[in-house]
Amino acid sequence: MIHPEHNRIPQTVKTIHLIAVCGTAMGALACMLKDQGFAITGSDAKVYPPMSRFLAEKGISVMSGFDAAHLSHRPDLVVIGNAVSRNNAEVQATGQMGLAYCSMPQAVNRFAAAGKRQLLVAGTHGKTTTSSLLAWLLFYAKRDPSFIIGGIVSNFSSNYRTGDGDCIVLEADEYDTAFFDKGPKFLHYSPDAAVLTSVEFDHADIYRDLDHVRSAFGKFVTAIEPRSLLVHIDDDPNVADMIGSARCACRSYGTLPDSNWRLEDIVVDPPDTRFRVIRDGCDFGIFRTRMIGRHNLKNILAAIAMADRLEVPPHVIAEALERFAGVKRRQEILGEKSGIIVIDDFAHHPTAVRETLGAIREHFSKNRLIAVFEPRTHSSMRKVFQQEYAFVFDPADRICIRKPSMLGKVPEGERLSSRQLVEDLKKRGKDAVHFEDTEGIIYDLAASSTRGDVILIMSNGGFDNIHERLLEAL
Numbered sequence: 001m002i003h004p005e006h007n008r009i010p011q012t013v014k015t016i017h018l019i020a021v022c023g024t025a026m027g028a029l030a031c032m033l034k035d036q037g038f039a040i041t042g043s044d045a046k047v048y049p050p051m052s053r054f055l056a057e058k059g060i061s062v063m064s065g066f067d068a069a070h071l072s073h074r075p076d077l078v079v080i081g082n083a084v085s086r087n088n089a090e091v092q093a094t095g096q097m098g099l100a101y102c103s104m105p106q107a108v109n110r111f112a113a114a115g116k117r118q119l120l121v122a123g124t125h126g127k128t129t130t131s132s133l134l135a136w137l138l139f140y141a142k143r144d145p146s147f148i149i150g151g152i153v154s155n156f157s158s159n160y161r162t163g164d165g166d167c168i169v170l171e172a173d174e175y176d177t178a179f180f181d182k183g184p185k186f187l188h189y190s191p192d193a194a195v196l197t198s199v200e201f202d203h204a205d206i207y208r209d210l211d212h213v214r215s216a217f218g219k220f221v222t223a224i225e226p227r228s229l230l231v232h233i234d235d236d237p238n239v240a241d242m243i244g245s246a247r248c249a250c251r252s253y254g255t256l257p258d259s260n261w262r263l264e265d266i267v268v269d270p271p272d273t274r275f276r277v278i279r280d281g282c283d284f285g286i287f288r289t290r291m292i293g294r295h296n297l298k299n300i301l302a303a304i305a306m307a308d309r310l311e312v313p314p315h316v317i318a319e320a321l322e323r324f325a326g327v328k329r330r331q332e333i334l335g336e337k338s339g340i341i342v343i344d345d346f347a348h349h350p351t352a353v354r355e356t357l358g359a360i361r362e363h364f365s366k367n368r369l370i371a372v373f374e375p376r377t378h379s380s381m382r383k384v385f386q387q388e389y390a391f392v393f394d395p396a397d398r399i400c401i402r403k404p405s406m407l408g409k410v411p412e413g414e415r416l417s418s419r420q421l422v423e424d425l426k427k428r429g430k431d432a433v434h435f436e437d438t439e440g441i442i443y444d445l446a447a448s449s450t451r452g453d454v455i456l457i458m459s460n461g462g463f464d465n466i467h468e469r470l471l472e473a474l
Contacts, residue, residue: 071090080180081178201384231253265286285314373401390428399425
């Protein structure tokens with residue numbers, strides 16, 4: 001059993017072991033620490049690409065499975081990821097050997113964010129895209145930022161960076177910190193400025209209900225120091241309820257007439273979208289992007305407001321935005337075969353599914369749109385969203401729903417019924433089909449898709465490598 005008095009980071013650290021190293025953020029941290037000269041080892045239950053390859057390229061030894069022997073070299077520090085419990089073999093060994101340990105956010109604060117201005121992006125939706133945009137804007141402005149982000153930023157081909165500049169961009173996660181610290185990760189940070197994109201119910205394995213989620217984000221808002229800035233979305237009632245308790249300066253963004261930062265004159269002209277930004281009633285500039293969707297315009301606006309906080313000139317922001325290459329797995333066009341376009345997206349929450357489909361529909365207005373969806377998160381596999389999912393696929397012409405592959409992780413009485421979802425879609429006049437496995441989807445799409453179709457695949461996981469297999473089949 002680990003002891004609370006050993007939850008500390010020694011003054012002198014040379015060797016560090018990370019338990020559950022293949023998580024997106026943990027992997028980024030491991031690479032950062034390696035770049036700083038620490039001797040790094042790690043372990044995980046499932047070691048597989050792309051993170052295993054990413055770590056191997058950095059020269060980080062990753063051991064498969066959890067075993068006390070992995071700590072036989074007695075590392076100076078053990079970083080324990082939130083994917084493991086106190087019964088984990090390596091956690092038990094950490095306690096028995098009296099090793100110093102910490103959580104991922106504690107390690108980030110000590111080794112990555114110390115002495116830097118912390119720029120946080122929090123919210124149920126849009127964190128990865130907004131933080132990626134901000135990191136790129138600062139880099140293009142020669143501010144040499146550091147960042148840790150929950151997705152691969154295409155301009156950097158990485159989800160982390162160690163820069164010499166005075167800023168670090170952090171995707172601020174509301175998920176719990178570790179088994180020994182059940183509070184959200186974002187409460188560990190002290191932002192110079194922060195974005196709050198949205199607050200909705202999610203992470204049903206962690207949060208009981210919406211009020212529980214609101215409580216966590218409320219603590220985040222009130223914890224921001226008076227010297228700091230909070231940039232928040234203008235049309236989310238849950239966010240609006242929290243702003244009154246903020247001790248810091250608050251600036252709104254979105255499309256409402258009284259917003260501090262406002263979008264106007266939006267023109268969708270594929271492959272580009274043009275828009276005007278108004279700051280406090282005055283013209284800030286006209287911008288152009290290849291990102292798809294109105295929700296992404298709001299993400300861009302939040303990043304612009306944060307960049308302005310750091311005195312990045314509008315013309316530099318405009319140049320950088322036109323050169324932003326996007327984020328892997330966020331409306332990422334993976335290929336085109338036989339005139340059929342295949343797009344990958346991380347969407348899984350009902351709001352994200354609706355916004356993503358709406359964005360693709362607007363951009364490819366003349367194409368038949370086929371939606372392929374795998375419920376895979378702890379929330380999407382639960383019946384909590386059963387009724388809501390039936391109304392978010394409307395922009396699609398055809399809908400393919402896969403039975404959740406990890407449904408066994410959810411108690412039987414709490415499970416989403418993918419078959420019922422398909423029946424509910426059909427009752428609303430939608431062309432919806434249920435599939436027991438991924439192979440059936442690939443076979444069906446290869447046989448039924450025609451030139452001009454756009455296939456949007458939505459899942460937060462690898463989805464049995466459906467993307468490459470479908471492109472090959474087409």
